[in-house]
Amino acid sequence: MSYPSFTKTYHHSFYPAISPSRPELSVKDKTVIVTGAGDGSIGGTVALSFARAGAKKIALIARTETSLEATKAKIAEAFPDAEVMVVTADVSRAESVGMAAHSIRAGLGAWDVFAHCAAVAPTHTTIAGADEDEWWHAFEINTRFSSHFAKHFLPKCRPGATYIGTNAGACYLPATKFPKSSAYCASKLATAKLDEFLAAENPQLRVFTVHPGVVETNMTKGFIGSRRSGVVLDDAELVGDFMVWLVSPESEFLRGRYVWCNWDVEEMIAKKAEIENNPTLLTMTLGGWPFQ
Template sequence: MPARPEQPNVTLHHDVYPGIDIGGRLKGVARGKIVYITGASRGIGASTAHAFALAGCSGLFITGRSLDSLASVASSVRSSLPEDLAKGLSIETDAVDVTNREAVGESVKRCVEKFGRIDILVANAGYVEPFSNIADCDPLGWWKIWEVNIGGVFNLVHHAAASLVKSNGHIILVSSVGAQKRSPGASAYQSSKHALNRFAEFVHLEYGGQGVKVFSLHPGAIVTELSSVEPSVRPNLIDKVELASHTMVRLSSGSEDWLSGRYVSSNWDLDELAQKRREIEEDDLLKNRLDVGSLV
């Protein structure tokens, strides 16, 4: 029996579509929200800061390893906004290494002290090295992928959970379609993202009843400094970065709260996915699971 497909039968998008258009359907949906973003100094993180600002958030707390890069992002965000949105937006920058648990805790504390709460938490910081088979790879590099992709996310959720419970907030964990793949040389990256999907399930299990919503999101196949590390994947990177950032705005708008605790791809048409809601909920789909097939 062939393996079951790991993609739902919905339209696939590679750029912004009407369902995630911040200038249309999603206009103003983040109004008044406080958004904390890791890995915001470039690429998907920077685009996410732009998207939430355009959607009307009142506070952006953006973090990364370089204050200069974050300052550049903050300036770019502010200069791109209409005057009314720019006046209503406060942006704070913070240099922090997500693998440093104490530093992450202090960063979250600074955000809450500045803005009073966190409404939306975007765990975007990630790490990958060029693909290498297990016996040939650098063990320290292999483990660093886990330290960032899992340890860094744990540190962030560990410290921010209390604030998110108070705000009935949203968490977006930036995962990868690689979580569903098994590619030679990618054992560290793909297994870390697979574990991230399961971690989202645990966050939902432990905090969903207290109002927290969490999604493990494949951002799309996007050219970034991170994705360009492995040359073999470069031909597949065909998606626009705004596909990811606009999808995050929709996921945190409240319309997709029923998907909390699940893996979602930015490529999937969310309106078509919503038409399959009953099936997804009844069969508890879009979660990590051992498929025993006909052995049932």
Template sequence: MALSYTKVTHNKTYAQIAPTLPHLSAVHKTVLIVGGSAGIGKATALAFLDAGAQRLALTGRREDALSSTAAEIAAKYPKANVMIFAVDVTDAKGMNDAVACVKDRLGPADVIVNSAGVVGPLKPLASSDLSTWWSAFETNVKGAAVLAQAVTKHASPSATFLQLSTAGVLFPASPGFPISGYAASKLAVTKIMEYFGAENPSLKVMNIHPGVIVDTPGGKKMVEESGVEFDGDDINLPAHFLVWTASEEAVFLKNKFVFATWDIDELKERKEEIMSSPELILGLNGFPRHT
């Protein structure tokens, strides 16, 4: 049995997080998806459009992929106003200019999803090329910090900032699955987001493990290079879960670390406990022993 916070877990979307539910409506929200041209970012963009969003901005490194996604969106959602920005998340000026442009043309971003990320080499640290290994920190850590600074300057003061993380930051290291660069960089991002949320209490910041999505470029890389077989989760599960976390119903998860696979009904049942305790934040097993 997989370890979980809720008794019920999901590997595909379900009725309670359907983006078409009226109380999950994004019709009045400006949504910014960083890393939105493919994979989970693209699926999340489509989910917010299904939730009624009319103002959408996507960033990514490849202009051709962004243009293709924008054309696909225009054909399916002709009323949506979509902007694209070919910019690397580590480019501080480029990201600042992009978020500022979103503010000027669409209104300040109400929801920001950071799905940009690099897996890095799946090799033991001793045999890794350190320049490639470090690339995970450049994109995953510096990129998140760059985006956070742009958000504080140009997004809505009460925006929701959803940072994609990984369950790999929580489990013991395994020699059979060498992801030291990826896991350590995501661990750093998780703590950065804790501070970002604490320093900006008007924002709703969350770290979210999207599940194991094996049909994305990063997911395929993990399967091919590790040789580990994963059952895999449907890509619409994190996409729809992210729409739910951006809703008022999920405010109690502010500054927490959650899994898209967890059942939201069970989470809501524990709302008061989660809000009033250190549940669902990083800690040290067995600490404190004495207070």
């Protein structure tokens, strides 16, 4: 499947402009929190990218401790000076998120970067054929965290903090392209709008929504299915390095926007004036209707 692109160049892997080794992208002395950070996940790879960029304090959140410990071990092996904290939590439950926020604040201090990578996709089926509880549980996990984050994590950030919500390009492509995935796609669409509200209600917070590309995980295997032969997969490091770039001042003009990690950052910088002059560009709007 080919996707539309905001830039002429559509990346599938690392390129120098988003390299965590660039001094301009350093996150030295910053505290980073990553949800969905289990081993082999997008979140785990994102955490490694921030470690490469110099983060000295990193908190990893997921439901399974053994998976988190595996991610921690990889970071510790490559970056022994980094302090990594493992916290198990269910992002759909307010009490669990509140306890995680308290533990991280007590253990690592106030945070600077929050990369939200946790999500779930239920069994692929039609709306009518879905188990109603499982179908709705996807909404609870994928959308309720915005409220939990605002109440429990937001008060514990430093000035100028950055929140990055990992979304899915599938949420605004036609339903015919992703059959039997209504709960996932609709909940991700709702989450993108909630990111917009987080930005509007908290102007001191740098908010970005990101499509992470098509990375091979257990979740994406379900979406790809029999179409794998026609799908070009993206390297997991691409989204991690792209998020590191988003934390830098170079991305300031993209605050509050929905961007794809595949889009070339230098080309986006060249379009800075166009983006800044159009408040609806790269935001969730109603296609086919000129409502501004």
